[in-house]
Amino acid sequence: MGHLYLLLGRAGLALLLILSGAGRVLHYPQAQQSLEALGLPSGLIPLAVMLQLVGGVALLAGVYTRAVASVLAVASLLAGLMLYGDFTDQNQFIQLSKQAAMAGGLLMLVASGGGAFSVDAWRHKPESASTDDCVICG
Template sequence: MSTSQGSVLAANAEHNRADVTQDSASLIGRVLLSAIFILSGVSKLAAPAMMVGYISSVGLPLPQVALVVAIIVEVGGGLALIAGYRTRLVAAGLALFSVVTALAFHNALGDQNQFIHFFKNIAMAGGLLQIVAFGAGRFSLDARRR
């Protein structure tokens, strides 16, 4: 093997390691972002009456319907994000959901707790937009569909 062939093989091996690292980080990031949505959706299932009251307290119409939609978005979207199924679309929907819930439920920015929750939602939307921009990576159902 010539020196140039050895250099090409070494460069390819380095590129493959970088790809695996990037794709692994993408999967781990999707799992970590999904956790908060899935846990939130499951907690809503555990206490639906309380959640309907909370939704009503901020003045949203049809609180029962809003609860069902929230559970579907959070649990379904979280699971789809982990699986990497229609990842860009799901991440965009979860980002929008995060911003809307920040504005509807955490807009009392004078309250330190609400301030933190507001910006947590905004930060989650930012992370989700990274997924919209760069996709799910190799370890996803989207990659298998190509």
């Protein structure tokens, strides 16, 4: 049952990342204005979109789960501090807390890996494994 929970957790995190990246693509001028208002270069947007879309799809599939989750956790914390670093503003503090929660979920994937229902498990499955050794069978 734990492998199913890992799949569902990966899917939830991936959905947030993919929707956020797609939103930045669809509303690029607004994203650009928001970054520039904070004094940050709008050239960061393509990097953020790439991390969110590629990283989200990789997490969903469970491809290089630990490495992808590590990169995304660091990016999430950095983005949170860059965008929501005013601790006196309650809205920014809530947004920063969400980024920290996202990083926490990603770090759990770093610790656990993608689970049995992932491309990682499929790639590392021994070819001569019996049913007793089956990674996916549990």
